[in-house]
Amino acid sequence: MPVYGTLDVTAGLGDRAMVPDLSSPAMTFDDARILQFVYEIAPTDPLALLPPALHPTNPPLVYFQLIDVRDSEIGSFRLLTTRIASRAGTRLRGFLTGALVDGEEARGVLDGRWGFGAKPASIKLHPYLDVIRCTAEVDGRPVFDASLIDPEPISGGDLMYVASAHLARTADGPTLLQVDPEFVFRKADRGKPHLALATPEAMGTDAIHPVWAVSASYTSVELTFCELRFASDPTVPALIGTVAVGADE
Amino acid sequence: MKFGVTMVLSVPPPYRENEARIYRESLEQVRIADELGFDQVWAVEHHFLEEYSHCSAPEIFLTAAAMQTKQIRLCHGIVVCVPQFVHPVKIAERTAAMDILSGGRMELGTGRSSTWTELGGFGGDPDDTKKSWDEFVRAIPKMWTQDVFSHEGRTFSMPPRKVLPKPVQDPHPPLWVAVTSPGTEIEAADRGLGSMGLSFGGYEQQEKVISEYRRRIQLCDPVGSFVNEQVNTVNFLYCHEDLKVAAAVGRRIAEGYRYSAAQQVFIREVYPSRGYPSHGLMPSLRKELAGPGDASGLPEGIAIGDPDRIIKLLLRWESVGVDRVNFILNSADGATHDEIVASLRLFAEAVMPVFDPEAARAEKVGV
Numbered sequence: 290m291p292v293y294g295t296l297d298v299t300a301g302l303g304d305r306a307m308v309p310d311l312s313s314p315a316m317t318f319d320d321a322r323i324l325q326f327v328y329e330i331a332p333t334d335p336l337a338l339l340p341p342a343l344h345p346t347n348p349p350l351v352y353f354q355l356i357d358v359r360d361s362e363i364g365s366f367r368l369l370t371t372r373i374a375s376r377a378g379t380r381l382r383g384f385l386t387g388a389l390v391d392g393e394e395a396r397g398v399l400d401g402r403w404g405f406g407a408k409p410a411s412i413k414l415h416p417y418l419d420v421i422r423c424t425a426e427v428d429g430r431p432v433f434d435a436s437l438i439d440p441e442p443i444s445g446g447d448l449m450y451v452a453s454a455h456l457a458r459t460a461d462g463p464t465l466l467q468v469d470p471e472f473v474f475r476k477a478d479r480g481k482p483h484l485a486l487a488t489p490e491a492m493g494t495d496a497i498h499p500v501w502a503v504s505a506s507y508t509s510v511e512l513t514f515c516e517l518r519f520a521s522d523p524t525v526p527a528l529i530g531t532v533a534v535g536a537d538e
Numbered sequence: 539m540k541f542g543v544t545m546v547l548s549v550p551p552p553y554r555e556n557e558a559r560i561y562r563e564s565l566e567q568v569r570i571a572d573e574l575g576f577d578q579v580w581a582v583e584h585h586f587l588e589e590y591s592h593c594s595a596p597e598i599f600l601t602a603a604a605m606q607t608k609q610i611r612l613c614h615g616i617v618v619c620v621p622q623f624v625h626p627v628k629i630a631e632r633t634a635a636m637d638i639l640s641g642g643r644m645e646l647g648t649g650r651s652s653t654w655t656e657l658g659g660f661g662g663d664p665d666d667t668k669k670s671w672d673e674f675v676r677a678i679p680k681m682w683t684q685d686v687f688s689h690e691g692r693t694f695s696m697p698p699r700k701v702l703p704k705p706v707q708d709p710h711p712p713l714w715v716a717v718t719s720p721g722t723e724i725e726a727a728d729r730g731l732g733s734m735g736l737s738f739g740g741y742e743q744q745e746k747v748i749s750e751y752r753r754r755i756q757l758c759d760p761v762g763s764f765v766n767e768q769v770n771t772v773n774f775l776y777c778h779e780d781l782k783v784a785a786a787v788g789r790r791i792a793e794g795y796r797y798s799a800a801q802q803v804f805i806r807e808v809y810p811s812r813g814y815p816s817h818g819l820m821p822s823l824r825k826e827l828a829g830p831g832d833a834s835g836l837p838e839g840i841a842i843g844d845p846d847r848i849i850k851l852l853l854r855w856e857s858v859g860v861d862r863v864n865f866i867l868n869s870a871d872g873a874t875h876d877e878i879v880a881s882l883r884l885f886a887e888a889v890m891p892v893f894d895p896e897a898a899r900a901e902k903v904g905v
Contacts, residue, residue, distance in 0.1 A: 291797050292801075327808045327809070329658070344797075344801065345801070346801060346802070346803050347586070347587070347588050347655050347801050347802055347803065348586075348654075348655060348658075348803065350803065350808060374803065374807075374808075376800050376801065378800070379796065379799075379800035381807050443810055443811075443812070444812065446815075447810045447811055447812050447815075448810040449806050449807055449810070451807065477810070479810045501658075503654065503658065503808050503809060504808060504809045504810060506810050
């Protein structure tokens with residue numbers, strides 16, 4: 290019997306990003322680097338992390354993902370997201386619980402078009418040959434520190450990035466936006482993950498407790514944040530509450 | 539075409555209350571399947587797959603099944619051939635012991651796990667599972683047939699030992715491999731193994747896979763003492779005289795399976811590895827079980843319906859080259875035990891004779 294999330298989607302809604310127009314254009318970043326860590330987690334209450342549109346995975350997992358863009362039409366930025374693995378029907382989705390961004394211009398665009406709701410932070414990527422490390426600070430306080438150790442080359446085809454589900458405010462009220470970027474891989478590595486610090490401030494919640502390292506990967510890609518294609522009523526199962534939006538409407 | 543049942547032992551919550559009942563009912567269903575003339579029962583091996591399958595000790599289940607059945611073949615699989623799960627000697631030993639206890643009715647299905655839920659739980663390395671599976675399937679037949687077995691390999695090594703007991707079947711039980719990832723049918727064929735297809739529908743896709751399997755197995759270098767050229771597929775079964783009733787109950791079973799399978803985490807979704815190029819069961823769960831269906835509104839190729847619909851679709855499966863169809867009977871209590879038993883009886887009465895050469899021959903000569 291299906292089990293669904295129990296998150297009250299109206300609680301703290303004022304902190305969520307406002308996305309006024311669901312038909313904003315896509316944006317491509319020619320040279321982006323993505324550092325991702327996957328961990329199993331021991332949530333206090335796994336269902337309380339997810340909206341009723343989504344159901345949990347076994348085991349519960351978290352994706353930490355840094356997107357580093359050095360040059361783009363919205364400037365240089367680094368975006369660090371925390372997402373909980375979940376399923377919309379049978380499809381895997383990362384439900385966004387927290388986002389930090391280093392880059393004020395980018396922050397406005399990412400919030401307004403794709404509902405990241407990112408908080409300002411100082412985020413650094415250190416891509417050495419023996420270790421690739423991401424650190425983040427908020428108001429000078431360290432909030433995140435994770436490393437990929439001993440990178441080894443793999444094929445981009447061996448890697449799967451999960452589409453996101455962002456809870457945002459829209460003209461229709463609380464809405465779950467499907468954000469599914471496209472990637473053209475140029476280079477990919479994987480390595481051993483080491484998570485030194487992940488604070489509730491970085492993760493957007495104090496209910497996530499990483500307990501077991503799964504994987505770490507680092508890629509160089511052409512990244513496109515596509516137009517929004519689907520949006521869901523967060524209060525009912527995604528299989529029945531999802532509609533096409535934007536160009537697919 | 540031969541028919542079997544696949545026992546997944548899906549248990550809805552609360553688990554402690556329901557597990558004993560599901561085990562008891564499933565054993566009873568196997569006993570009835572045996573009486574009705576079903577050819578084989580498979581008991582899956584899964585670990586940690588909450589609700590989807592609580593069948594983590596299939597050898598125990600099959601031993602109990604052996605004790606209360608007479609004819610039905612007992613298929614131990616898919617056994618995970620990964621050293622963190624089990625040593626290959628243990629697989630050879632327990633399969634041989636069950637072969638003795640069952641009077642030579644065992645078959646062994648091999649595989650490597652496709653979920654992080656399981657592989658991660660045992661600390662298996664996704665890069666190595668294909669290699670360990672390959673080493674296991676070459677070694678196990680030798681353990682059964684050689685007086686003394688020794689091995690120096692990548693996954694395991696051992697000094698000369700007598701692996702005991704030996705199976706009753708001479709030279710040994712048939713061997714199968716689970717075929718989920720594209721290309722595994724080639725690996726099955728090249729090793730002379732039976733192909734246990736773990737997808738649910740899609741005649742055209744399966745026809746291609748089977749055709750390639752048949753072609754390649756003619757050139758095989760068998761890992762065992764004989765070639766097991768057979769194609770087995772998994773399906774669902776709910777058979778009822780009233781198509782609407784069949785559809786309602788059958789859909790509950792299939793949906794329960796689809797949902798509970800989708801809750802698990804597949805390796806490719808979390809761990810980048812060349813060893814897992816596909817998403818396991820997920821594409822099949824989306825396309826075949828959730829597709830638009832045929833004219834009856836039911837998923838194409840899925841054995842849910844009245845006897846007439848089921849006969850037609852099984853004839854189609856037969857025409858694409860399938861030798862055996864194994865039916866998942868229930869998931870997440872989508873049907874009651876009584877409904878499943880009635881479905882099995884109706885299938886045996888109205889469908890099986892169409893595929894029984896002896897019954898067809900008897901009909902021709904007016905017996």
